[in-house]
Amino acid sequence: MASPKELSGPAGNTVIGPSILxxxxxxxxxxxTVRGRVEGELSLTRTLIVEPSGVVKANVSVKNAVVSGxxxxxxxxxxxxxxxxxxxxxxxxxxxxxxIVDGASFRGRVDMGELPxxxxxxxxxxxxVRPAVRAALTPARPPVLPPRPAGRAPGPAFVSxxxxxxxxxxxxxxxxxxxxxxxxxxxxxxxxxx
Amino acid sequence: xxxxxxxxxxIxxxxxxxxxxxVIQGTVxxxxxxxxxxxxxGSGVVEADIETQNVEIAGxxxxxxxxxxxxxxxxxxxxxxxxxxxxxxxxxGASFKGNVDMDVKG
Amino acid sequence: xxxxxxxxxxxxxxxxxxxxSGGGNLVIEGRVEGQIALKNHxxxxxxGKVEADxxxxxxxxxxxxxxxxxxxxxxxxxxxxxxxxxxxxxxxxxxxGAVFNGSIDMEVKLPDDI
Numbered sequence: 001m002a003s004p005k006e007l008s009g010p011a012g013n014t015v016i017g018p019s020i021l022x023x024x025x026x027x028x029x030x031x032x033t034v035r036g037r038v039e040g041e042l043s044l045t046r047t048l049i050v051e052p053s054g055v056v057k058a059n060v061s062v063k064n065a066v067v068s069g070x071x072x073x074x075x076x077x078x079x080x081x082x083x084x085x086x087x088x089x090x091x092x093x094x095x096x097x098x099x100i101v102d103g104a105s106f107r108g109r110v111d112m113g114e115l116p117x118x119x120x121x122x123x124x125x126x127x128x129v130r131p132a133v134r135a136a137l138t139p140a141r142p143p144v145l146p147p148r149p150a151g152r153a154p155g156p157a158f159v160s161x162x163x164x165x166x167x168x169x170x171x172x173x174x175x176x177x178x179x180x181x182x183x184x185x186x187x188x189x190x191x192x193x194x
Numbered sequence: 195x196x197x198x199x200x201x202x203x204x205i206x207x208x209x210x211x212x213x214x215x216x217v218i219q220g221t222v223x224x225x226x227x228x229x230x231x232x233x234x235x236g237s238g239v240v241e242a243d244i245e246t247q248n249v250e251i252a253g254x255x256x257x258x259x260x261x262x263x264x265x266x267x268x269x270x271x272x273x274x275x276x277x278x279x280x281x282x283x284x285x286x287g288a289s290f291k292g293n294v295d296m297d298v299k300g
Numbered sequence: 301x302x303x304x305x306x307x308x309x310x311x312x313x314x315x316x317x318x319x320x321s322g323g324g325n326l327v328i329e330g331r332v333e334g335q336i337a338l339k340n341h342x343x344x345x346x347x348g349k350v351e352a353d354x355x356x357x358x359x360x361x362x363x364x365x366x367x368x369x370x371x372x373x374x375x376x377x378x379x380x381x382x383x384x385x386x387x388x389x390x391x392x393x394x395x396x397g398a399v400f401n402g403s404i405d406m407e408v409k410l411p412d413d414i
Binding site for chain 1 (some may be wrong): 318362374376387391393394395398399400401402403404405406407409410411414
């Protein structure tokens with residue numbers, strides 16, 4: 001049998017295997033991959049990955065979440081939440097970036113915390129602000145009637161682009177108003193205290 | 195075989211159950227019940243009652259341990275609690291406080 | 301679906317206040333305020349701004365939309381879009397970079413033991 005040390009990798013990546021059930025509070029500073037089941041409360045300063053066999057029935061606060069399995073509960077992410085084509089979720093999402101891929105199913109609220117449309121908006125600086133990420137993520141799109149995303153695979157593209165983005169290191173995307181970022185942080189602090 | 199690893203920065207407060215091997219490098223408080231092997235590594239801290247088939251402890255465990263097969267306390271481990279198992283190994287250098295019961299019935 | 305071939309365009313300089321309904325596909329590059337009920341595909345282009353409750357078969361948003369959306373097949377909120385409102389559709393896609401605030405109601409098949 002492989003030594004346990006080899007399994008976890010140097011960065012410390014926790015894996016909850018398919019037959020494992022954790023019921024309670026889970027917190028940490030490393031990536032977590034769920035193939036089994038976690039119920040209760042989950043808070044991480046890094047990325048939560050729920051694989052297709054994984055079930056999370058918990059209130060979640062993380063930096064990033066990638067859901068390919070089932071999540072029932074609310075997710076608050078400081079960076080991003082992605083539901084991949086196998087992802088199923090019921091609950092509310094609060095995150096500056098939310099990606100829902102075709103095939104994913106979702107019921108709940110999405111709060112990306114920006115100025116609601118209807119009010120006067122500044123010209124979108126967004127695409128210029130993150131050109132590297134944008135270019136990597138979205139292939140050129142004709143201006144009218146975008147193509148059906150038949151051959152697209154945003155999941156892996158998104159994952160692989162993450163290190164590049166964090167290397168660029170602006171902590172929050174500039175277009176987000178400070179009030180919202182502060183609110184999101186506050187909420188997580190409260191959760192951790194409990 | 196799928197392996198579950200609880201990484202060193204992770205803290206779990208609650209119950210863990212399952213049918214596969216579990217490696218703990220982080221902190222687990224509450225209860226652990228497994229039908230396979232549990233490994234508490236050097237960095238692992240467990241404050242929980244443990245029910246499992248095998249346990250190997252190199253870290254710290256506070257709580258009662260019941261194993262259907264074997265309990266192994268490695269050197270440098272610190273264990274406080276009662277151990278119940280048909281086979282118990284305690285290495286030189288291990289520190290242990292508690293009762294040992296090797297007469298298992300059910 | 302003979303109508304599906306027709307594409308209507310509401311150009312950049314146009315502002316419509318009131319309700320808009322019909323068959324065929326529609327591309328909005330201008331402004332619409334009120335209500336939209338369309339049998340086929342509605343596209344809101346980057347220059348388009350819609351403040352309306354929308355019913356359509358399929359909806360593609362590259363611009364701004366606020367109001368409730370009810371689509372019988374699919375809603376795509378693309379990178380440049382800014383959307384606020386509640387969405388009801390069997391398929392909803394949100395691209396990275398899009399801004400959306402509101403609720404989404406899709407059918408979610410959960411395992412029995414949840």
